[in-house]
Amino acid sequence: MDFSLTHEQDMLVSSLRTFVEKELQPHEFAVDRADAVSPELAASIRKKAIDLGFYAFNMPDSVGGAGLDYLTQALVERELGRTSWALHVFVGRPSKILMACKGDQIERYLKPTVRGELVDCFALTEPGAGSDAMGIRTHAVRDGGDYVINGSKHFISHAETSDYVILFAVTGEEEFCERKRKQVTCFLIDKGTPGMTMHRGPHCTSLRGYHQSEIFFSDCRVSAQQILGEEHRGFELASEWLTAGRVMVAANNIGRAQRAFDMAAEWAATRHQFGKRIGEFQGTSFKLADMATEIRAAKLVTLFTADKLDKGTMTDGDAALAKLLATETLGRVTDHAVQIYGGMGLMDELPIERFWRDARIERIWEGTSEIQRHILSKEILRRYS
Incomplete structure (x- = not known):
């Protein structure tokens, strides 16, 4: 290809x-x-x-x-x-x-957000529901033409700079495979709506300056006109968005891995110890070879997956594989970069320690590495069932 x-x-x-x-x-x-x-x-x-x-x-x-x-x-x-x-x-x-x-939402939310006049944030994760999205407990109860929302969200990225929240809340139950399954609805809620409060969450080691927030709902009343999509169909919308998003996370990680590699390679080529460039020592040169190999592989897999997404043939397993490979590649590349730099790699005068810190969150958000392996392995086994 x-x-x-x-x-x-x-x-x-x-x-x-x-x-x-x-x-x-x-x-x-x-x-x-x-x-x-x-x-x-x-x-x-x-x-x-x-x-x-x-x-x-x-x-x-x-x-x-x-x-x-x-x-x-x-x-x-x-x-x-x-x-x-x-x-x-x-x-x-x-x-x-x-x-x-749809309807008034297009001019009120969609187009202003595309123009940069409004900023959205995506609120799905809860204290008791991280990888298990179906475990969310924030609920919205119908009251005439409104919904009354109670519950909380956390790890909501850049909520503090957003103008409105894309919220997921439980609105009912249904029978599914002889079991009860939650029905979830997506709402658009303006910042400042009575009953909704937010504050910055705990400080994170990774991505300083990119904050996550906690959002609380106490009898927060919103109109049924604020439903995004269809009632009880929120997870279908979320799944579509999250799957494509994992491919873009993979691409983002490749760019950061390449920058860390470039800096490590230059350091190895110019830093001297024992009368030689440190890149001439096998312990360093083999690290560079491994880094280059993994970055190339992750890049090709991610571009291949994005191409499948364009063609409409990408599966959940494809997206999981791309995110898994790219994020774990970034983790190994930044760790090797620290080792190549030695003590200076952990000094905040250089960006290497920041790359290393920031890389750690990539194997957690947008679905942990364990979740990606679960998705991929289920898809593999399904072929033989």
Whole structure:
């Protein structure tokens, strides 16, 4: 399969790399130290991304997005992955689930979000329901033309900078395979709605400056008009969004792994010990060979999976395989990079220790490595059943 870039893709990748290197990377150290991105910097990044046509690159052109295919989106994510999530999050990627908006929701939420006038956050995870999404307990009870919501969410990324919440809540039960199964509905809830409060969650070792929040609902009343999609069909929407998102997480990880590798290779080629470049010692040279091999494999698998997504042939197992391989590759690459740098690899004067810290969360969010292995192994065994 030919994954050589078209002229348009090559220009896009080149432009994005320049944008990341000039507009985002220079702020990494300060953001990591402060554990915050100033509102002024966030607004500046968002405006530049909009002006350059990078904003909402994941959305169809029919609603004002860039209309890129999934393979090209993966190339974009790979370039953005060369810097921190705390910074490149402001090159907005609205939740694709918003394509389920209908009626007034299109002008109220979908199009303003694509234009960068509003920012959404995705609220599914709860304290007692991480990998087990069906275990959520936040519930919404019908009361006339409204729903009354009670419960809580946590680990909700960038909620503090969002304008509204895409919330998943239990709205009923149904019989499924002789068992009771929860029915879940998706709601659009504006920040400031009475009964909904949020605050920053515990401080995370990874991704300083990219915060997660806890959201609480106490008799929060919303209109039935705020349902996104259909009542009781929220998980179908979530599954569609999460599966494609895992491919983009994989692409993002490849960009960061490549940057860590490039820095480690340069260090190995210029650092001398015992009268030789450290890259000439087998203990270092073999690490570089392994890093290059794994990055190449993860890149090809991710691009292949994105191509299948474009063709409509990608399975859940395909997406799981790409995320599993790319995130675990990043973990090994950054660990090798620290080892190649030696003691300096753990000093905060250099970005290597930050790459190492930030890599750890990738094997947890968007579905843990264990969940990816579970999805993939079930799909493999199903072929022989």
